Structures are given as C-alpha cells and as structure tokens.
Amino acid sequence: MRHWRMIACTLAIAGCAGQAGAQELTGTLKNIKETGAITLGYRESSTPFSYLDDGQKPVGYAMDICYKIVDAVKKELKLDKLEVKLNPVSSSARIPLMANGTIDLECGSTTNNADRLKQVAFTNTHFLTATRFVSKKSSKLGSIDDLKGKPVASTSGTTNIKQLTETNAARNLGINIIPAKEHAESFLLVETDRAVAAVLDDILLASFVAGSKDPDAYVISSDAFSKPEPYGIMLRKDDPAFKKVVDAATAALYTSGEGQKVYDKWFLQKIPPKGLNLNVPIGAELKNTFEKPSDSPDPDSYK
Amino acid sequence: MKYNWNWHIFFEPSPNGTGNYLDMLLSGLVLTIETALLAWIIALVIGTIVGVMRTLPSKTASAIGFCYVEFFRNIPLLVQLFLWFFVLPELLPRSAGLWLKQMPNAPFWTASIGVGLFMSVRVAEQLRAGIGSLPRGQKMAATALGLTTTQAYRYVLLPIAFRVILPPLTSEFLSTIKNTSVAITIGLIELTGQARAMQEFSFQVFEAFTAATVLYLLINLVVVIGMRLLERQVAIPGYISGK
C-alpha cells in the first residue's frame, strides 16, 4: 500500500515537472510537442508549389519549404521523432481550416495580403505572381475588357476570383463567373470550352498550359488584374512563438542559397508526374526577397 | 484562440458591387428556389409517367420503368450531375456539345434537369406505392364503367393516388430544394454557394453558414405550411386525410 502511494506521488511530481516544462511553450508549438505531430495542408493542383504526383503524394516547391520548416520545428522542440500528417485543403477551406486548428502550416500558393492577415499569418515570401487570364488563341481575347459578357472560370476562395468579381463590378463587364473547386478544374473549364478564359495566378496558368495536351493552343494575357503579389506559407494568427521559429527557418533557407536550389529544382528542372520543365528562372524581385526575407503583404515593397 | 463574431458583416458591401453580403445571400436564395421549382416540375412530370408505367399491366412498360428507377436511384446525385455537366457534351457531336457548353446559365439548366431526373424516381416510387395502395375495386369499377386505361388513370386512379401521397410528396419537394445545393460542384451559386462565397470573401465562416441555415429553415417552414393548406384544400371528405 505504502509504495503504491509513493509511486503515485512520484508520478504526480513527474507530471507537474513535465507540465512546468511544457508551459514555456504556447500555441502551435505546444500542440506539436504534446501530440508529436504536425499537420501540413497541401493542394491538389497548385503546380509546381503543391500538387499530387503520380502516386497521389503531395509534392512541390512549397512542400519542400514546409519540410525544411518541419525539420526546424523538430530541432527547436528537441524531438527525436516528429510525425508529419498531410491534410488536403481547397482554396475555399484553407483559411477556416487554419483557424480551427485542422492544419498547422499551409503549403501551397496562398497570396499574402492585408485582408487575410486579419485571419491568419504568413511567413517569408517564397514567390511573387500576378493575376492574369488564360484563353485559347482561337478565341482571340487580348484584354480584360474582351471578356465582356462571356463565361470566365476562376477558383473559389482565391484572391483571383475576388479581383475578377471586383473588376467585373467596377468596369461593368457582365462577365458570367464560374467558380471551380480547384485550379485544375478552372483550367479544365477552358480546355473543354465551358469558359472562354480562366483567371488565376500567372505562374499556375503557365504550368497548366505547359502541362496541357496542346500548349500552343493557349495564350496568357499580358493584361493583369493585379500587381505581382507575394505567396507565403500560411500559419495561424497570434502565435508569435511558432511564427518566430518558422520565420527563422525560412529566412535561413532563403539566404543560404539553398532556397535557390529548391527553386531551381521545381522551376528549372523536370518535375513529376510528366517530366515537364517549366523553365521559369527566378525573377529579380524574388531574388531580392531571398537575400532580404520579408513577410510583407504589400506588393510595392518587393520592387 | 477565439472566433471573432461580426454580425454586422451582412451589411458590409460585397465585392460583386451589387450591394451587401445579405443581398448576395438573398440572390442565392432566389436561385435555390428557381432551380428547385424547375427541378420539381420535371420530377413531377417524368415521375408521374414512370410511376404509372410501373403499375401498368404491360410487362415491357413495367420493365422500362424499373430500369429507369434503378439507373437514377443507384448513382449518387453528385455523380449524375457530373455525367450531365462534364461527360454528356463530350459524347455528343462537337457542335452540339459546344452549344450545350456555351449555353448561358449552363449550370442552372444542368442542375434543374439533373436534380429533376434524380427526384423523378422518388416521385415515381411514391406514386407507384400510392396507386398500389388503392383498393383494386377502383380500377375494376372504372373499367366496368367503360373507361379506357388512360381514362381510368386520368379520372379515377391518379386524382386519388396523388391525394394519398401528398404528405410524402411534401418531403420529396423539400429534398429537391436541399438537393439543389449539390449543384455548387458544377458552379451553380445558389444559397449554399453564396454562403460559401461570403465565407471566402469576408472570412466570417459561421455567420455566413448561420444565415444560410436560417434561410433554409424558413423555406422549409413556408413549404410545410403551404402543403398543409393544399392538403386541406384537396382532401376528400371521409377519405384518407379528409376529416
């Protein structure tokens, strides 16, 4: 009887000590430490940032960055093992799923802007892209105004569809906007002539055109709906401790030149599943950002 | 981490420039009702034909009706909508497919017809059960009076059978309204779609869904009350729901 009590006491003390240690951690870091797992949100078709390869595993530039962050988190928490859980997210669901704790990092093609910063946080920028539209050459659409009165696809929950909606209202174009669940679906609506154009980030449009059955049939508009806007890995808001670790990890990655290597792997070399080479060399703005990492939502600050 | 409620969001302007978020939801409500009504008309017309076919003495008619019901009942509505929206135009000759695809409001027509056909099976099954529940004497008496089969159905069997199945039809109509929400997958921005769009634009998830929930409850209420009144109107004294 007595030594049962002793064991109970020891356990209680150990428990208290354990808790005291954990109390220094807060938010996501605490959660990761307690569960021994971190959940990454990935995209189905944000090529080459986060998309499914032939084995339906999520891969991509943003996924690689996230795995580097996971390594840093593991080191920070001094864990021997950190389980990585993967959760698919759509453009529409990613922000509520971040807020409600389903995912810890969103690894994709999410634009960092002031509006979204009210709900979530972003780490250092990993790409810059503007909203444009793709159409078939045969439909001869050059400018945004040419879309007047026509069916145009965009992915729901993106900045693209918001900009399209706003432009449509401001210029009174009467565009019939068809929301799609995924970027691939938006492009598919153009490919199958459901929509005359798809409005997305130009880098995504470029990868869809390159991967299509007949890349020469499409043209990406020079007319843009927005300035080049920053992409960031998304995190939960009001979690400074976690953001600090993530910011430090991405800054180290980008400034060390390793970031450039990861970039080259996905933009200048053959990528799965079809062995396509996007051939998009790093832009001057992104190069600057890699030298001086920034998480600013302001497109002008990247010039 | 707490969720930031903001009930004023409904009165803030929405990005489509035509008003505030509440207007956006209401326009979704209107589209839900329009789609559901058209789908319901299709369901009633085709459902009646198929339901009658299944009660006819003709083996062929009955078999065709059976196949129709099995086809539409054993494929999920979502997959059926995909078949109509994505697959059908590709199987048609190119010009016809293109015409179908570039039709204005293609999601609306596809959704109405798709949901209508899906629900027609339910109407057919209810009607078959309704006709089956009538005493056999009714049909015999009609035949004895010299009515043809068509006349017997037109003047005797259907008027009574429809009264019998009015309560289950009410719930099938409610299902039709609810099922139109599946059409957000083919780009129809009805009530659920607008609630989701509002969530995406304003980030106020739970306000948007709460509003949609309230609006659906209102539609239900209106339909239930309306159908009760109709039931009372058409009730035959001393028979079934007549009091």
Place this chain on the structure above:
Amino acid sequence: MFSNFDFDVIRRSLPYLFLDGMTFTLTLTALSAVGGLVFGTALALMRLSGFKLLGRIAGLYVDLMRSLPLVLVIFWFYFLVPYIGQWLTGASRPIRVGAFTSSLVTFIMFEAAYFSEIMRAGIQSISKGQPAAASALGLTYSQSMRYIVLPQAFRNMLPVLLTQTIVLFQDTSLVYVLSIPDFLGAASKVAQRDGRLVEMYLFAAAVYFVISSLASYGVRRLQARIAIVR
C-alpha cells in the same frame, strides 16, 4: 464515339481508386451507419420517452438536420468540429481533427436524424399492448424497450435502415466538396490531372451503380424473407 477514349487511365489508377478511395468511402459508410444507428436510437428513445423536454430537444435536432442540405452540414461540421472538441475537452485552443474524423462526425450527426425517424416509425409500429403488457409484468421502461419492443421493431425496420445505409453510401460522395479523397474524390483527382473526365466519371458512375444495385437487390431479398417470418 469511343474511339478517342483512353481506358488505360482507369487501369493505371485502379489501385489508387480502390485501395485509397473506395476504402475511405466504405469505412466512412460503415462507421457512420453504426454511429448513426446508435445516436439515432438514442434520439428516437428520447422522443418516445415521455419526458417532454428531452423529446422536444431531440425533435428540434431531428427537424433541424432534416431541413438542411447535406452539403451545408458538411461545411458546418468541417469548420466547427475542432471548436466542439475544444469545448468538450476544455482545451485552450481548437483541437486538431483530421479529414476522416471530421467527415465521420458529420455523417453520424446527420444520418442519426434520418435513422431516428425510421426507428421511431418502427417502434411505433409495435402495438401499444406489448409495452403495456411488459410493464404489467413489472418490467421497467428500459427493460421493456430492451427485451420486448426494440428486437421486434428492429426486425420491422431492418430493410428501411439498410436502404438508408445505401443512400448514405452514395451521400458520402459529397465529401468531394472538401477535397477529401474518397472514391469520387480520387476519381476526380485522376480525371483532372490527366484531363480524362469522361472516362473517370463514367467509371465512377458504373462502380457506384453496381455496388448500390447489388446492395439494394440484397435488401429486397432480405425483405422478402423477413416478410415470410412475420
């Protein structure tokens, strides 16, 4: 018209479609049916228990669920479940819930409303004399439910419950709206990646059709057998 079809895309993706997609769909269907049945029975008993307040609450819940489109309910729960978890466990932040658990909770909560109505009709189909006789024999309410009413009611409503489970099997395809890779989600991922919508959606339709038809044929057989017993 089938000349430019690529049926090979189906063959190549078969392992993914069935090992990942169909496994998800069937597991979700089975667990939701069991969970929905348990919760649905509880709801039905609450409504029939004679405690006004309990009956009211259960009735409101059932009416609410039955008034809403499943798609909306799926959205609600996907975003809400972590907060419910936080509230239940008293945690300081929303708890992490995976896609499968979230869909499972959704379908249990949603189907329970439909199951409970089937249960209620089944229980009410047992003549009042039976529970009255049971209580005359000194059985308590729960004993009379457990030994007299439920076993008979369950047999009466088994075909309806199974048919509802087939509907549930088809309804699970709606998790597509959350990008969760169930059978249809898996098919659509392959379809969109390879631009093979026609082949993949026709194939998905065929698979759902075969499974649902066989299952409903089985239910009809069962119904015929039970009918003889009665």
